[in-house]
Amino acid sequence: xxxxxxxxPLLPFAGFVANGLLGPRVLPRKLVGPIACVAVALSxxxxxxxxxxxxxxxxxxxxxxxxxxxxxxxxxxxxxTQTLFTWMPLGPGKDGRTVSVxxxxxxxxxxxxxxxxxxxxxxxxxxxxxxxxxxxxxxGYARFFAYLNLFMGMMLVLVLGGSLPVLFVxxxxxxxxSYLLIGFWYDxxxxxxxxxxxADAGRKAFIVNRIGDTGFILGTLLLLSALGTVQIxxxxxxxxxxxxxxxxxxxxxxxxxxxxxSAQIPLYVWLPDAMAGPTxxxxxxxxxxxxxxxxxxxxxxxxxxxASPLAMTVVxxxxxxxxxxxxxxxxxQTDIKKVLAYSTVSQLGYMVLxxxxxxxxxxxxxxxTHAFFKALLFLxxxxxxxxxxxxxxxxxxxxxxxxxxxxxxxxxxGTLAIAGVPPLAGxxxxxxxxxxxxxxxxxxxxxxxxxxxxxxxxxxYMTRLYMLTFAGPSRLxxxxxxxxxxxxxxxxxxxxxxxxxSVAAGFVGVxxxxxxxxxxxFFEHWLAPVMPxxxxxxGSAPLSEWAAMFVALLASGAxxxxxxxxxxGGPRPxxxxxxxxxxxxxxxxxxxxxxxxxxPYRALCRFSSAWDARIVDGAVNAVGFVTDLSGEMLRxxxxxxxxxxxxxxxxxxxxxxxxxxx
Amino acid sequence: xxxxxxxxxxxxxxxxxxxxxxVLTRRNAIIILMSIELMMNAAxxxxxxxxxxxxxxxxxxxxxxxxxxxxxxxxVGLAIVLAVYRRFSSIHVDDVRLMKE
Numbered sequence: 001x002x003x004x005x006x007x008x009p010l011l012p013f014a015g016f017v018a019n020g021l022l023g024p025r026v027l028p029r030k031l032v033g034p035i036a037c038v039a040v041a042l043s044x045x046x047x048x049x050x051x052x053x054x055x056x057x058x059x060x061x062x063x064x065x066x067x068x069x070x071x072x073x074x075x076x077x078x079x080x081t082q083t084l085f086t087w088m089p090l091g092p093g094k095d096g097r098t099v100s101v102x103x104x105x106x107x108x109x110x111x112x113x114x115x116x117x118x119x120x121x122x123x124x125x126x127x128x129x130x131x132x133x134x135x136x137x138x139x140g141y142a143r144f145f146a147y148l149n150l151f152m153g154m155m156l157v158l159v160l161g162g163s164l165p166v167l168f169v170x171x172x173x174x175x176x177x178s179y180l181l182i183g184f185w186y187d188x189x190x191x192x193x194x195x196x197x198x199a200d201a202g203r204k205a206f207i208v209n210r211i212g213d214t215g216f217i218l219g220t221l222l223l224l225s226a227l228g229t230v231q232i233x234x235x236x237x238x239x240x241x242x243x244x245x246x247x248x249x250x251x252x253x254x255x256x257x258x259x260x261x262s263a264q265i266p267l268y269v270w271l272p273d274a275m276a277g278p279t280x281x282x283x284x285x286x287x288x289x290x291x292x293x294x295x296x297x298x299x300x301x302x303x304x305x306x307a308s309p310l311a312m313t314v315v316x317x318x319x320x321x322x323x324x325x326x327x328x329x330x331x332x333q334t335d336i337k338k339v340l341a342y343s344t345v346s347q348l349g350y351m352v353l354x355x356x357x358x359x360x361x362x363x364x365x366x367x368x369t370h371a372f373f374k375a376l377l378f379l380x381x382x383x384x385x386x387x388x389x390x391x392x393x394x395x396x397x398x399x400x401x402x403x404x405x406x407x408x409x410x411x412x413x414g415t416l417a418i419a420g421v422p423p424l425a426g427x428x429x430x431x432x433x434x435x436x437x438x439x440x441x442x443x444x445x446x447x448x449x450x451x452x453x454x455x456x457x458x459x460x461y462m463t464r465l466y467m468l469t470f471a472g473p474s475r476l477x478x479x480x481x482x483x484x485x486x487x488x489x490x491x492x493x494x495x496x497x498x499x500x501x502s503v504a505a506g507f508v509g510v511x512x513x514x515x516x517x518x519x520x521x522f523f524e525h526w527l528a529p530v531m532p533x534x535x536x537x538x539g540s541a542p543l544s545e546w547a548a549m550f551v552a553l554l555a556s557g558a559x560x561x562x563x564x565x566x567x568x569g570g571p572r573p574x575x576x577x578x579x580x581x582x583x584x585x586x587x588x589x590x591x592x593x594x595x596x597x598x599x600p601y602r603a604l605c606r607f608s609s610a611w612d613a614r615i616v617d618g619a620v621n622a623v624g625f626v627t628d629l630s631g632e633m634l635r636x637x638x639x640x641x642x643x644x645x646x647x648x649x650x651x652x653x654x655x656x657x658x659x660x661x662x
Numbered sequence: 663x664x665x666x667x668x669x670x671x672x673x674x675x676x677x678x679x680x681x682x683x684x685v686l687t688r689r690n691a692i693i694i695l696m697s698i699e700l701m702m703n704a705a706x707x708x709x710x711x712x713x714x715x716x717x718x719x720x721x722x723x724x725x726x727x728x729x730x731x732x733x734x735x736x737x738v739g740l741a742i743v744l745a746v747y748r749r750f751s752s753i754h755v756d757d758v759r760l761m762k763e
Contacts, residue, residue, distance in 0.1 A: 640759030642694075643686045650682060 001049025003071060005082045005105050008047050008115065009160065012152035015039025019149060023142025033130035036145035040126050040152055044119035051112040054080060078529045079108040079233070081162055088165070093228035101230055104162035110530045113364060114159040114296055117371045121288045122152050124494035128379050129280040131491035132386055144184060144278070151177035155289050159296065164220040164230045167297070171261065172213065174290045179206040181285060182277040190276040194590075201276035208270040212260015219253030226250070236303040244308065251304050251311035254297065255318075262294025262348045265322045269589060271345050275337040279382030282337055287344050287378050288371040295348065298355040299364050302532040306358065312442050316356025320437070320450040323349030325587075327457035331464065332583040335392050336381045339465045343418065344374055346454060350433050353451065357443045358534030359436030361527050365509045366433055368523075369425035372505050373417035376498035380411035383487040383495065384469060388480050394465060395571050399474035403484050406492045408470050410499040415466045417502040419459035420556040428506035428514075430455060434552050435511070435545055441534050445542060456555035463563025472570040513545045670711035678704035691743045691753040695736065702732050 015036050023032045057075060072081040083104040093099040107115070126148060133144050154177060158170025183202025190198045224230050226246050227238040239247060258264065263271040274286045285291070298305065298315065305311050326345035333339045347370050354363035385392055387404055401408045417424035420431070434455070438448035476484065486492075509523030543551075566572060574580060582588070677700055684697025706725045713721025747753050 642755050642758075643689075647686050650686070 001046060002053040002080050002107065003082075004046050005050050005080070005107055005160065006084055008043050008050070008119070009105075009153045009156035011039045011043040011046070012149045012156065015149035016146050016153060019142050020146035023146055024139035027142070029138050029141060032142045032145050033126075036149050037123065037126045037130070039149055040119060040123045043152065043156065044116075044123050047115045047119045050080075050107055051116060054078060054107055054109070054112055076529070077108065079106060081106050081233075083162075095228065097228070099224075099228055101163055101165050103166055104231075105160035106162035106232070107160065108530050109527050110296075110299055110364065111159050113368060113527070115156070117368050118152070118155050118159060118289050121371050121375050121498070122155075122284060124497055125280050125284040125288070125375060125379065126152075128283075128382070128491050128494040129278075131488045132280050132382055133278065140184075144181075147177055147180050147184070148281075148284070151181070151285060151290070155293070158293055161232075163232060164223070164235070167232070167300075168213075168217065168220065171216065171257070171293060174285070174293065175206065175209045175213065175261070178209070178274065178285050178290055179203070181281040182274045184277055184281065190273070196273065198276040201273040205270040205274050208267050209260045212257045212267055215253045215256025215260070217257075219250050219257065222246070222250045222253060232300060236301070239303050239307045242307065247304060248308040248310050251301070251308045252314060254301060254304070255311065255315055258294035258297055258315075258352070259318065260294075261297075262291050262352060263322075263345045264294070264318050264349065264352055265325060268322060268326065268345045269593060272338050272341040272586075275335070275341050279337065279378060279385060282341070283375045283378030283382065286341065287374040291344060291348055292351070292367045292371065295351040295355060295363055295367050298352065299360040299531070302355070302360045305355070306532045306534055309442065312356050312358065314356075316353055316437075316442055316447060319349045319352030319354070319356050320447045321349070322346070323353060323454040324450045324457075325349075327454045327461070328583055329586055330461040331457060332580065333461075334395050336384065336394050336397075336465065336469060337378070337392055339394070339461060340374070340377055340381060343377075343458065343461065346458060347374065347418070350430065350451065350454070353447065354433040354436055354440075357436045357440030357447065358532075359433060359440045360531050360534075361509075361524050362429065362432040362436050364527065365523050366429035369417070369429040369502070369505045372498055372501035373414045373424075373426055376410060376414040376495060376502050377418065379491070379495055379498065380407055380414060383407040383491055384411075386487055386491070387484055388476070389483050391476075391480055394468040396475050396477070396480075397469045398472045398476070398570055399470070400484075401470040404470075404486050406486060406495065410492075410495040411470065412466065413499045413502055415462045419462050419560055420455055420552065421560075422553070423506065425502050425504070425506035428509055428511065431549050431552060432509070432511055435548055438543060438548060439545075448543075448548070452552050452555045455552050456559040459556040459559025460563045461559075463560045464567050467563060467567035468571060472568065475570065511545075664714070667711045667715045670707060674704045674707040674711070677701075677707065689754050689756050691746065691755055692740075694755065695739045695743065698739070699732060699736065702728060702735075 015038075018035055018039075019027070019032055023035075027035070057073065057078060057080075070083050072083070073079075074081070081104055083102045085103050086100050087103040088101040090099040090101065126145075129144065129148065133141055136144060151174060154170045154173025156170070158167055158174060161167035161170055179202045182205050183199045186197075186199040186202070188198045190196050190201050196204075220230060223235050226242055227235055229235060229238065242250070259267045271286060271291065275282055277286070305315065323346045326342045326349060330339050330342035330346060333342060347366070351363040351366050351370070354360070354366060384397070384400060384404065384407060387400075387407070388397070391397070413424070417426040420427045422428075434448060434451045437443050437451045438445060474481070507519070509521055510519045512521055515521060585591075681697045681699075681701030681704060684700065685694050688694055688697065706728050709721040709725040709728070713719065713725070743753055746758055750757050752758075
C-alpha cells in the first residue's frame, strides 16, 4: 500500500473538485456530504495501509531496492520517499550538483503519526459536519464540504511533503482554507461590540499567518543558499556544516512561521477570532490539525533546532509563556468556543515548550492526544450550540446535563482528559512534557513551574466551562428551552469515537517510570528512528519524576476543585478588580497591536495613497497637460488655408536654398 | 544678336515671382493652377537659357519634358477643381477647409 502514498492527498482533492464544481448545482444535496466523507475515508484507509506497510519494513535493507517505481526506502531510518516528479529544476548549485526541488512525499514514523491523526480525526469531523451543517442552503453546504476536502488535501501535502517548498505549499494551502472557512459565513457579524465581521476575522487570521509565512520562506531560502538543498533529509544531514549563527538564524526564521501557524506569542491573536467559523472547522483546523502544523515542523526540523541552543531557548520560553498567557485568558471568556480557543493556544504552547527542551516525542505525543480531546471538546461545544440554535454564551446555558446526555458524557471525558486526570490521554502527554521541562536540555524549574501553573489553570477554566454549560440551574431563554434537542446520531458517533480516543490514546505512550516493563512506551519506540537524540540536562533534576507528577496532579486537582466550588451555583457576580479587567480585555493585546501596527500601517497607507494621487498621478497629468498645451498652441498654425501652407512651404524652400547655396 | 542669359533669367525670375504671388494671394482655384503653370514655365525658361549658354541639348529636352508633365498636371488639377466644384458648388479654396473644422 506504500506505493499508493500519492493517493492520500489526491483523494480529498478529488472530493474538492467534485463538490466544488458540481456540488452547488448538479449533485443532489444528499450526495455532497457522503462524497466528501468517502474521499477522506478512502484517504484514511490508504494512509492506514501505508503506515502498516511502513511498520512491516524489514529492519535491514534486504530486497527493498526493487520496490515500485519512484519509491526510495531507507530501512535504517524507517523512511519511504516517493518522488513523483521534478517540480523546480534550479540549475547547478555551488558544488556543481544540479539543484532541483522534487515533488516528493515522505512517509516515516513522524509523518505516519500525523497522517493517521489528520485523516482519522478529519474523517470523524467530516461525518459530524453532515449533521452540523444540515441547515445550510444547498450551495453553502457544497461549498463547506469542498473547502473541508481542500483543507484535508493541503494538510496531507503539508504532512507528507519531503522538501520544504512542498511542505510550504501545504502550509499555505491550509492557511487559505482556514481563511475560507473562518469567513464561511462572511455576511454575518462576529463581534458586535468591536464591530468585527466574520469576514474580518478571516482576514485577520490570513494576515497574521502571512507574517509568519514570510519568516518560514525566508528560513527556507536561507537554508537553500547555505546548503544548496531544500530536501528536508538533506538539510538535516547538512546541519553540521552550518555555522552556529546560520543554524540559529534559519531555526528562528522557521520558528516565526511556527508562531504564526501554531498561534504562539506574539502571533496568537488570530486564533480566538478564528472561532467565527463553523464549529467543525474550529475542531478540525483550529484545534486538531492545522494549528499543530507548527509543532510538526519543529519536530520535523528537530535536527536543525538541536544545533542551536539559542533557538531552542527561544522556542522553549515562547512555548512556556504562551501556555501560561493563554491559560489565564481562558479563565475569563464567556463564549464557549473562545474558552476552547484560548485553551488550544495554551496547549500548543505546551507542545512548543516540549520541542524547545528537546522532548520532540513528548510534543508530538501531546499533539496526538490533544487532537483527540480538543476535537472532542469542540465537537461537543458544537453539539451544544447546535442544540441551542446558535447560542454560544455560557452565561446563558447551564443545566444541560440531563437534556443532552451523550454530549454531556463525552464533553466530560474531554474536560477530564485535558485537565490531566489520570489515566486519560491528556495526563500522560502533559506529564511527559512537564517532566521534560524540568529535566530536558535547557529545562529549568521556571519552565516547569509555568507548565504546572498552566495545568492548574487549564483544569480550572475547563471545569468552569463544564459547570456553566452542563451543571447548575438552567439559564436558557424560554424559546431555546423549547427547541432544545440532542444532536442526531451522525454527530454523536464522532463524539463517542473521539471520547474513546481521548481515554485510550494516552496508553500508547506511557512514561517509563509509570509503565516499567509491563507497559512499554510504544510511541517513543515508534518515533525513535526519526527524532534527534537530545542529551538530558547535566546533573540530576531538582525533583524526582514521581514528585513532579505529584505536584502537577495536585495543581490539576486544585484547579478542578476551585472551578467546581466557584461555579457550582452558576455564574458568580464578579468584582471588577484591575486584574479581572485586564484578563477580560485580553491584556489589551489587540488594542496594543492596533496602536503599534495597524494604525501606523494605516497612516503609511494614507501617505502612500496621497503620494500616488498627488505625486505619481500628478506627474502623469503634468505630462498630459504639457502635451495638450503645446498642441493647443501648434493648432493656431493650422489655418486650413492652402495659401498659408504654401507660404510656409515657399519660405522654407527659400531658407533651405539659402542654406545650401550660401 | 543673341539675348544674354542674364536677361532671360531676369524674365524668368519675374515670371516665377508672379506665379508665387498668384498662388499665395488668389483664391480662385483655376487662377492658382494658372499661377503654378507660370512658375513651371519660369523654370522652363531657365532650362532653355542654360541650354543655350552651355551649348548642350539636355536642357531643351528637359524643357519639352516639363511641358508634357505640366499638361498632365493641369489635367489632374482641373479634375480636382471639377470635383471640388461638385462637392462645394464653389472653386474658392477658402471654402475648402474641411480638415480645419
